[in-house]
Amino acid sequence: MSRCRWASFFLLLLALGTLPGTADVGPVEGRLFPALGGNYREERELPVVAELKTRSSNSISVEVRVSAPPAASSAVARVELTPGTRRRIPLLSPVPPYGRVDAEFESEGITDSLSTELKVVGPDDLAILVLAPEEAFSYLSGYQKLLESPASNAPEIRLSRPPSAEVLPERWPSYSSQDIVVVKDLPFLGLGEGAQRALVDWARAGGVLVLVSSQSAELTGTPFAEVAPLPGGGIRVRAGGVPMLHGNLRGGSRVLVEHDGLPLLVGRAEGAGRVLQITAPISRPELLGPAVTEKVWGEVVAQWRGNGWRHAAYNEVVLLQNPPEIPVPNPAVLAWFLVGYAVLVGPVNYGLLRRKDRMLLSFVTVPAIALLFAVGAFSGNLMSRSGDIVVRDVGIAHVTSGDSFAVVESTSVFFSPRARIYELSFGRDTFGRASRASYVDPGPAYKAMLQGDGSVIWSEFPMAMWSMVRFRTSRLLPLQGPLSFRVSPDGRKLEVDNRTGLRLTRCRIFSPAGVTGEFSLGPGSSSLELEPAEHHGAPAHQMVVNEGSEDEDQLVRCLGSLWGPDTLPKRPVLAGWTADFPAPVDIAGIKPQHHSMHLVTVEAP
Structure with a gap:
């Protein structure tokens, strides 16, 4: 009997040693954590970090897989680990429907697995990412009353802190789940230049970047200095020993809050977003007093709410329902x-x-x-049906007069006439997400791989014969140059300098003076005599010329949501249509037919 017991015990140990997911015997020690803290938003990019260390005395190859059931897609990375080293691998996780993200580390035929739980941020909540020393700005979570609104349902302020500045993403789409990012004590943080540029691009794409700096040289030589309303100056110590930064404001900047005769909060528009600067170290409300501190953050929230592009209704529209590649049966x-x-x-x-x-x-x-x-x-x-591979995209783009980039929101369809496995690629300035039929729909099964240059590859993307996949993209698209224009006070004359390389058709000017008739713009400088619109009604809806285009009508509704469908903007806005934007996605080894139509809005400075 004793021999049978020893044999049974030996077989049990052998069986336990071969079970997958047993971290005690795996060659890799790993953990998974979100790069921006434990909060995430649906339909936004979710950066995570896998930290790996080998237990082996030899170099080993490890495959990391991150998934979010029931989503069928996964994030994949393959790395080489050397003995005694610890590596942090950035990945873009699928967005978890239920808040759970799973990770698997496979090496030498053994798989270790683990999970991490995240908290979803509601659509009415205010997501704030704090990049500052620990415990700074913790009081912000108590400013719930700043969000009170008849249109909101008990919104919350959700603070996030990254585990380390070293793991901050260098892609602006990775910050798309945040509404406001607060940066303080930049030299102390050790924030890399790549992450700083990503935050600047994120602000240009519609975010609100808040720089808290009371030292004259704190921003010098950094990407933040290129957009800060007050990039440098002197220091004045006010009553109570509080240092305040003062100096010359950058062009286009405004003083939003003053304190003791000095600017305390200054701001300027940057692309489709805002860059704000607080000139005193208000990491604790006691420094300037609760009343002044609350006034500052109340204005910050007002700037976030006043960003029409950020709150446009684009996410509520459904486009390209009936593309010509898939005709409706007669x-x-x-x-x-x-x-x-x-x-x-x-x-x-x-x-x-x-x-x-x-x-x-x-x-x-x-x-x-x-x-x-x-x-x-x-x-x-x-x-x-079409026998060609086709990419068709429509959307809306925002350009600020004088800027050399456009913020583009697009809906795209990818049509495949045959069954095939594809490889799709999105640039470092592009965020793509495949549309799902329902909340529990797993979506297409593919592997997302983050490249060293910041681009993202969807490999092993399956397509059935005559199938179509719809996805949405957000892009920060560089242009050949800026577009600037000036409208006479009576709204009858237009001077424009178009260096973007875009050809705009069916253009109109919307200004407090009214809506103009149609005109076209090509590259170069021109001066035009404008006529008033021939018909009346909701101003934004005068952009609809092709009565048979449902997509164009939906985009015009988005245009109306920027300043109100029945009102006119406070500053002149040039709006027109272009077909010159490149495709948001590249297909490896294939040059598809590309059809594009975007509504471009150019806002006067």
């Missing part, structure tokens, strides 16, 4: 097709076989006729 053709099939199988087939007294042949003729009609239907469908 009911009349289907009806005649079924009538012909019924007549041929019924009276014709039955009559001929009965006349020849060969009724048993119906077991052969009926399947043959069905096969003939199936082949005919397949051939007709094949001839009616």
Whole structure:
């Protein structure tokens, strides 16, 4: 009996040693954590970090897989680990429907697994990322009353702190889940230049970047100095020993809050977003007093709420429902097709076989006729559809007069005429997310791989024959140059310098003076005499010229949401259509047909 017991015990140990996910025997010690803290938003990029260390005395190869059930996609990275070293691997996780992200580390045939839980941020909540010494600005979570609004349902302020500045992403889309980012004590943080530039681009794409600096040289030589409203100056110590930065404001900057005769909060527009600067170290409310501190952050929240582009209704529209690559079946053709099939199988087939007294042949003729009609239907469908790989995208773009970039929100469809596995690539300034049919729909199964240059590859992307996948993209698109324009006070004359390389058609000027008639703009400088619009009604809806375009009508509704569908903007806005934007996605080894149409809005400075 003792020998049997020892044999059973040995076999049990052997079996336990081969179970996957047992961290005690795996060659890799790993952990997974979110790069920006434990909060995330749906339909936004989710950067995570896998920290790995080998237990082996030899170099090993490890495959990291991050998933978020029930989503079918996953993030994948393959790395080499050397003994005694610890590596941090950045990945872009699928957005978890239920807040759980799973990770697997596979090496030498053994798989270790673990999970981490995240908290979702609601659509009405204010997400603030704090990049500052520990415990600074913790009081912000108590300013719930700043968010009170009849249109909001008990919103919350959700603070996030990254575990380390070293793991901050260097892609601006990775910050798209945040509404406000607060940066203080930049030299202490050790924030890399790549992360700083990503935050600047994030602000240009619609975010609110708050720089808290009371030292004259704190921002000098950094990417933040290129956009700060007050990049440098002297220091004045006010009552209570509080140092305040003062100096010359950058062009286009405004003083939003003053304290003791000096600017305390200054701000300026940067692209589609805002850059704000607090000139005193208000990491604790006691430094300037609760009343002054609350006034400052109340104005910060007001600047966030006043950003029309950030709160445009683009995410609520559904575009490209009926692209021409997938034509809607004609009911009349289907009806005649079924009538012909019924007549041929019924009276014709039955009559001929009965006349020849060969009724048993119906077991052969009926399947043959069905096969003939199936082949005919397949051939007709094949001839009616496109045989080319097509990428079609429509959307809305924002350009600030004088800037050399556009903030572009697009809906795209990728049509494949044949069954194939593709590899899709998105640039470092592009955030792509595949649309899902429902909340629990797993979506397409692919592997997302973050590249060293910041681009993202969707590998092993499956497509069925005559299938179409819809996805949305957010881009910060560089232009050949700026577009600047000036409208006369009476709204009748336009001077424009278009160096963007874009050709704009069906343009109109929206200004407090009214809405102009249509005109076109090509590259170069021009001076135009403008006529008032020929018809009245909701100002934004005068952009609709093609009555048959449902997508254009939806985009115009987004335009109206920027300043109100029945009102006019406070500053002149030039709006027109362009087909010159490049495709938001590249397909490895294939140059697809590309069709594009975007509504471009250019806001006067």
